[in-house]
Amino acid sequence: MPPAPPARARRRQVPPVPAPAPRPASSSPPPVVPARRRGRSLLGWLVQGLVFGVLGLFLLVLYFAWDLPRVDGVPAATRRPSVTLLAADGAMLATQGDLYGETVRLKDLPRTLPAALMAVEDRRFRSHWGIDPYGLARAALANWRAGEVVQGGSTLTQQLAKNLFLTAERTTRRKVQEALLALWLERRFSKDQLLEIYLNRVYLGAGAYGVDAAARLFFGVPARRVNLWQAAMLAGLPKAPSRLNPRASPDLAVARAAEVLEAMVETGAITQAQMEAELGRMRLPTPPSRQAGWFADWALEDLAETFPGNADLVLRATLHARLQASVEARLEALLAGPGARAGVTQGAVVVLDAHTGAVRAMAGGREFRASQFNRATSARRQPGSAFKPFVFLAALEKGMRPEEDVPDGPLTLGSWSPSNGTWRPRGEVSMEEALAQSVNTAAVRVLFRAGGPRAAAEAARRLGIDGRFPNDASIALGTGEVSLLELTAAYAAFANGGLRVTPFGITGAQATGAALPVPRPAPRRAMTPEDAAAIRRMLEAVVARGTGRAAAVPGRTVAGKTGTTQDFRDAWFIGFTGSSVIGIWLGNDDGRPMEDVRGGTLPARLFREIVEAGL
Template structure:
């Protein structure tokens, strides 16, 4: 009987395994070569570490109100660089509990964390967890772009490994915290703490620390300025995770939540004056050129008055009369008599439409332009008691009519202004000449394109609200020219002054007697004329304006302390339903000005404290056709004396 060879199966098995081992070895070698090739390839295209780590960022502009309150930060906002040792312990713990629980245990690339995130995402059917470590995120923030690709991810891992060899864990965490984006333009944890809580990162509470940590996931969506409710909900999630990890006891967490939410530790100042901020920022280049420096811009805006104006605009536009009359938009400008802008509302809702109707919209002012026409008439020799016929008039084939359709016969300039009589304004314009009217407007700061036509006297040339209000400021201050302005000073981050407003404006542009005469006419307009709805029991003067077919309605007026202009209408030029300047605009003007003057003493109008004008002259009836469009220039001496107050 033959002997069975027991070694045969083993030899056969060995012959089968040897090729498998061989090919596995070959595959491993090629895998190593391929990995080495990837490392070499992607490593060769890594960014220059020294250049990438250098501090590079766009400068920011912080805009402050007159009282120092921050109105807005435009651009990237950075705080001070902080070390982990300088922060309250709750802050790094909150970040680690939320972003990378194994931060102090891994080598920059966490296989366990990736596996855990993969399982969680598969169970949820969507991405609910990320596998990137804090070190990887620090590498991405320092060196890489937001691009999503295999190449960038591989480079991120390589740079993370390099960071782990180069820096300690606390240094890596500090790099991450100082570079991360926290929302609302704030880069770095210190900037975020100052932005949201008005304190440095070294002084935040446990609740605030948890909120900052929660912002890292969705900074634009969940920051406490844009979405306070979402920020608070996310904070509660972070505190729950801190309990899970053992960084907080349930009792400490409960105390932190109670203290934080009860103390309203979120900085909740509403954003106001956004139209004004845009207007100011657009002018910075005219005063200071510092493209590589952070800027601090101090402005003239009064936050209380701005809030009041915005609230009144919202209230009026939401009212029944406005809705029924088809009024969709409004704009408001409030100036000091020297031209400083105290409030500016460019529309109903900045976030829906940032177009500034107070500064950038040019609309027909209608009769609100008449004070400029009457000033030209006074400079041509007329007086407040000069008389003209309120009767049908025709100029070069054009026949304007009064709003009421009625005619009053022989009236004074004061009566004509108060009742906003169109025929008399046209006659005054023809007497003075269109060129003189344009000259007066230019002296008052009007830069708009004024068409030299007979209808100029009725305000048919478009003008901006801020310019027309600035023109009225010259009447309010007794005849001195102003440019509406919003910037008081500009400094860089080191405190060096780049611009500080100085000087007293344009000097005298109106004779005191002329400024007083037109002011007295405008006093009558609010006492007994078309502007009665604006009267709130103080010494004030003002004028209504309504453009053709009720497309625009205005009221512009002043007290001794403030000059304000109001416009209402529609962006698409749709006519309103019988809305005049004496209606909604005058009511809105009165609501703002009455509240603004609530704590101010009564003061007489400055123009009316000037010496009285000369005695009125007799009736003047110009030869209409012969004088049409012809300017009557006074002598050089007369012009000099009117300008400089003789």
């Protein structure tokens, strides 16, 4: 039989436990955390924050530093070759490229030069470590108060880092890189070494890099010989070298130097009495001729072909600074006075040596800063009767003589009838008198006896005039086009006995102390001495009793020719005395007529004034 199921166990009856009554929250104290456990938790957070902060800072520095330039040494200066153009007396006329002077040592410089620099640029230079938090805070506060950037917080080391390794762009990335490089420079070099590098490499305006180049350029002395006010002026230039340098703005340069002297008093580098004494001594040297820029541009225009290579050049020019200044002053006085009353706004003057072609002075206009266009070399205008000597030269070469008579009566060629102005016909006049009185009808007849327009144009080209000449009789009255420089140079052959000269502006050259050859065409025979003497005699008659009487200088033999174009648009006088040839043109750039200005009036008068001034 199957076993019987077990008897069901009797359950024990357990009465339910009632839930405890809830207590008010305020009566229940929070769980107590041990102080040791709480400290460990806070320390953990601090450690994690420090780790992540260092990691973030490392990544940030890595981001800014990944494209830093190589800093295994101070890079060599990269620069354009410099060209220094000196006048005949050694005065500086112009510079091109970048100028570097001698490398200076701090011990060789006057103590006032680095003191001035630190006083105005970085007073805490000797104490900071490349970055000056105090200076940054001071600059930020000043800029916030002014509402604009009025101060910079960069140290000298930061400026040096930017100049050596970085560009001048204004970005956060560049500023951070500048700070990193400043820290490296401070670890790599001593303070004196940093100052030396800065003083030898800083840009100080007008193409000058370093204090020695700037001292020589602005004051004519090496950096080791600068006085106190000169040191202050140099120290003030890094703020805005292109605007504050003495070449660009003497007044601003002086004002900035005064600010530097005041800063030196504040730092104790000098006394108040020393500052006041230097303010009284501050005198900039006379600046170079303000208009010699036309000469410099012309003299240097073929520089690359004449002196190939990348060496620094020092060129000696033919220009005489004193004569140049005299030419400028008298041209300006004439244009401002009688020229203004006669409607003349422009002029040009060339003075050259008749025997060599050396240009002694050149004014290509009234004001170089207002217009760099050179009216002496680039403007091509009709010369009027100043062209007639070439017509008469062609006639002499055909056998005519100055004493030979030529009809001076009215003349008609087709529809053209040249006018003689106020000249009253005499029937016949000698060639010499026809040139002296600038008789147009006689000049046309001389042209035909000389072989026609082509013969006159050939004579002019042989003497160096590369103009466009009409192939008709009007060429006798100067209806071609010439430049003042080539017309003046052509007249040199009349003065020197018949030799054609080529105008030039450079007489000597040196590269790194070694003399270089200066190529120059030698004068060559362009007419016989007899024909040159005959033309000279006729040109002397122009001044003695003809249209050029206003050019006569008592006690001097003067020869020359006047020229006036239609409606008084151009007025010329080309003349010579001794070994100098002077070419003068007056007119207006737009061809506007002047008021009865002829070659024998204001141009001839200006010629005389230049000669009397000491030519």
